[in-house]
Amino acid sequence: MPKRFARVIKHASREKRRRSGSISSVAEESLSNAQLVQAYNRQETEIARFERENLGHFEAYMMSARAKALVSPLVSLIGMACALAVIGMGVWMLSEARLSLGELLVFLTYLGSLYGPIRGLGRLGTTVYAASAAAERIAEFQDEQPSVLDRPDARPLRHARGLIEFENVSFHYPRAQRHVLTEVAFRVEPGETVALVGPSGAGKSTIAKLLLRFYEPDEGEIRLDGHDLRDLQVQALRENVAVLLQEALVFDASVRENIAYGRPNATEEEIVRAAKAADAHEFIAGLPHGYATVVGQKGRRLSGGQRQRIAIARAMIRNAPILILDEPTTDLDPESGQRILEPLRRLMSGRTTIIISHNLVTVREATAILVLREGRVIEQGTHVELMRWDGTYAALYRLCQDQDPASVIPGRDLAPQRQMVP
Numbered sequence: 001m002p003k004r005f006a007r008v009i010k011h012a013s014r015e016k017r018r019r020s021g022s023i024s025s026v027a028e029e030s031l032s033n034a035q036l037v038q039a040y041n042r043q044e045t046e047i048a049r050f051e052r053e054n055l056g057h058f059e060a061y062m063m064s065a066r067a068k069a070l071v072s073p074l075v076s077l078i079g080m081a082c083a084l085a086v087i088g089m090g091v092w093m094l095s096e097a098r099l100s101l102g103e104l105l106v107f108l109t110y111l112g113s114l115y116g117p118i119r120g121l122g123r124l125g126t127t128v129y130a131a132s133a134a135a136e137r138i139a140e141f142q143d144e145q146p147s148v149l150d151r152p153d154a155r156p157l158r159h160a161r162g163l164i165e166f167e168n169v170s171f172h173y174p175r176a177q178r179h180v181l182t183e184v185a186f187r188v189e190p191g192e193t194v195a196l197v198g199p200s201g202a203g204k205s206t207i208a209k210l211l212l213r214f215y216e217p218d219e220g221e222i223r224l225d226g227h228d229l230r231d232l233q234v235q236a237l238r239e240n241v242a243v244l245l246q247e248a249l250v251f252d253a254s255v256r257e258n259i260a261y262g263r264p265n266a267t268e269e270e271i272v273r274a275a276k277a278a279d280a281h282e283f284i285a286g287l288p289h290g291y292a293t294v295v296g297q298k299g300r301r302l303s304g305g306q307r308q309r310i311a312i313a314r315a316m317i318r319n320a321p322i323l324i325l326d327e328p329t330t331d332l333d334p335e336s337g338q339r340i341l342e343p344l345r346r347l348m349s350g351r352t353t354i355i356i357s358h359n360l361v362t363v364r365e366a367t368a369i370l371v372l373r374e375g376r377v378i379e380q381g382t383h384v385e386l387m388r389w390d391g392t393y394a395a396l397y398r399l400c401q402d403q404d405p406a407s408v409i410p411g412r413d414l415a416p417q418r419q420m421v422p
């Protein structure tokens with residue numbers, strides 16, 4: 001019986017904890033995406049989703065409350081039964097004259113005071129079972145192993161030159177069956193730029209994640225300056241890489257702190273220099289408190305283009321020899337996208353760059369272009385070579401031009417953003 005209770009209480013507490021976690025994540029998700037929810041008229045669904053989670057939590061709570069409500073009367077009942085047995089026994093002994101009335105009374109009084117602590121022990125039991133369910137969750141987290149670990153003999157890497165090589169890299173995500181990358185091979189010389197193009201889901205961002213060693217390839221080898229990434233210290237590798245993503249991440253802190261995030265000990269002068277190179281100094285100076293202005297949660301007080309320029313300044317100050325740009329202009333309107341091209345070029349110069357972009361005009365200047373489809377490199381070469389080859393890339397490029405004749409003009413023109421149609 002007590003085992004059964006223990007199981008019910010443990011299960012209920014576990015469920016309660018899990019549910020209250022998902023309530024807050026559902027709430028956070030719907031509230032922070034409030035605009036999306038409203039624009040798509042999904043308020044009802046979001047409310048229903050929240051109610052479902054809430055109801056689940058309520059049920060789990062009720063289950064544990066019921067179990068607890070059952071335990072304490074049961075303990076009382078057992079206590080009562082014992083007391084009755086003692087009184088019965090006492091009365092019998094009294095009639096047999098083996099016990100005086102006084103002795104019986106004293107015994108009963110002491111029995112009464114024993115009753116409280118026994119009840120307490122019962123409650124303690126439920127608390128212990130509930131706590132052990134919570135402890136299990138913590139233990140689960142503690143048992144999580146990072147997917148990449150430094151080898152005991154992993155070496156540091158000061159300032160990489162920036163030679164990147166992928167050799168027949170195949171990869172699938174843990175717990176997924178399908179191969180996301182199959183025998184991907186390419187090489188980027190220090191300071192050069194390789195562009196990855198292809199429909200979404202082709203595996204472009206996965207290549208960036210492998211280079212940052214968020215995952216390790218199943219087959220093949222990725223090398224930086226000739227060292228297999230697995231032989232390098234993860235931290236040393238990442239110190240050599242600066243990343244710019246589609247949505248510029250900013251923290252709810254001052255502009256100064258956001259820029260210096262790339263190198264916390266940067267001086268004021270270095271921060272301003274980086275901001276100037278990122279074309280951000282002007283608008284920062286115009287903010288109410290200049291570099292001390294706090295940008296708000298998710299950088300609410302800045303436009304997308306401004307956030308991206310702060311992210312560029314952050315990457316500048318980090319001064320890493322390798323740069324990963326994963327669709328840095330996709331989220332911006334054409335004009336803002338245009339405005340960050342020049343700072344981006346400044347950032348890219350002298351660094352090994354992997355740029356992922358739907359904008360084939362930014363891609364055209366790359367030293368090499370890789371066209372990916374379903375995790376395979378289907379074409380590889382310079383813009384001119386690929387145009388001459390007249391395959392997928394050429395077709396996509398012509399499609400871009402048809403949509404936007406301005407981008408036909410050769411050279412370093414800055415054409416407006418165009419989405420590549422997969």
Ligand SMILES: Nc1ncnc2c1ncn2[C@@H]1O[C@H](COP(=O)(O)OP(=O)(O)O)[C@@H](O)[C@H]1O
Pocket residue numbers: 173176180198199200201202203204205206207
């Ligand atoms: N963390 C992940 N776990 C499992 N599958 C993933 C994960 N991230 C991406 N994928 C899958 O891998 C494929 C390639 O994704 P991705 O590299 O992001 O493509 P791209 O950047 O070219 O749009 C997609 O089919 C995607 O669904």
Ligand SMILES: [Mg+2]
Pocket residue numbers: 201204205206326
């Ligand atoms: Mg991607």
